[in-house]
Each structure stands twice: as structure tokens, then as C-alpha cells.
Amino acid sequence: MIIRRGNLQDLPAIQELFKQTVRTVNANDYSAKQVKVWASSVEDLERLQNFFTIEEFYLAFDENKLVGFASLKGTDYFEKLFVHKDHQSKGIAKQLVDVI
Template sequence: MAQALPKPALRPLLPADVPMLAAIFVAAIQELTGDDYSEPQQEAWAAVADDEVAFGKKLAGELTLIATIQNSPVGFASLRNNDHIDMLYVHPSVAGQGVGAMLCDALEKLAGARGTKSLSVDASDNALEFFRKRGYVAKQRNSVTVQGEWLANTTMQKTLGAAAGGAS
């Protein structure tokens, strides 16, 4: 008989989470983005977490939620200025199991409750379909430099409010 997976839970960021979130960030980039980004691009992107103090300050300066399974962090998402999903990363071991959707649902609800009319995200190429399925619409293609490497992403936007309700 198949065993049910433990249900993920959400909680706010704690300072002690930063090393684990940095590890999730790196693992997600290394293991989930290889079809869309070269190894040098992945290494440059993942290097953002090398300075854990700066990484922690960035997360603490935004509304950051942690997804946990049996009290262990398995993903995180952060909302900047109530209207932009800045980060959304899940550990490869739970990719495709609804953790990212749960984090995104929570940020959309929080942003909507704070009066935000639309939410934007600069989606990596591997995250485009995830956001498209959630009702985000591509607005513009971007090239950003990270640690000397060029990475492409797409700014996407979703209107919140009445149209977003009922999709829980």
C-alpha cells in the first residue's frame, strides 16, 4: 500500500533557517535548471548564496515564508514590496509535489490581503510553465548579469482579486 507523504506546512523565516535555505537555493539551481541554463550560468546563480549573511539579510528584508515537512525546511518563497515574488525555490527531492504551489498560493493571498492588485515575478526559464499554469502572463524577456554570467528570465504578471479567488 502506498504511504501518504507528510503534509507540508508554512511558517515565517527564522534567522536559524538561513544556512538550510541557502542549501535549498543551491540544490534547486544545480538539479532543476540544467535543461535551461549552462553549468557556468548555474554556478554564477548559485554563488549568490555563498555569502550567507547577505543572503539572510535579503530574505529578512522581504516577507519570506518557509515550507516544511516534519519541521524541516523543504522550500521558501519571498515577497518584495507586497507586489513582486522575488524568490521561490523548493528542494529537488520535493519538486512537483505541490510545495511550490503552496508557497505561491500563500504569497498571492498575502499580497491580495494587503491590497495588491497584481503580482509580478521574474521567472527563470525552468519556472515559466509553473507560473503560466497559475495565470501569470509573460510581459517581457530580460537578460541579467549574475557573477559575470548572462541569465535570461521573463517578467510575468498576474492580476489578483476576484479573478484569482476560488483557485485554491
């Protein structure tokens, strides 16, 4: 597992991981309407780019594939923490939290 700081070039991979996770993992806890709106929230590229100015992103890779990401707002507040649907329960979120 490699964890590194995210940058704007990572946005397409972040968008895809986010949408897949919300549509599958989070679909167990939210209504179909909520999932649809939430998953589409990353389609606004300008909004997503702005997150990089106010949050620090950290990405977890396994064999060059993005398997999770987290973002910090300030020094002690996690704004986002998502793990790919196919990599749940493997300790990726814990590794991200430990590194950050």
C-alpha cells in the same frame, strides 16, 4: 505541510535548498557556468542576511524538513520561489503562493 515565516536561523537550510535546486533542477535551463555562479551567490552570508531586511520569507516544511521557500518584496512581488529537488511537482510552490 507546515508553512511559516522564515527567520535568520533558517539561513543554512535556505542556502542548502537553494544550491541543490539550482544545481539540479535549474541546470536543465542554464549553462554550467551560469549554474555555478548562481549557486554560489548564496555563499555571501551578509548579502543573504540583508535579504531578510527587504523581503518576507516563507518556508514550507514536510516532516521538519525544508522543502520549499518563497520571498516577497513589497506586498505583491515574488522575489524568490524555490522547491527542493526531491519535492518537485507536489504542489509545494502553489501552497506557498496560496498562503502568502
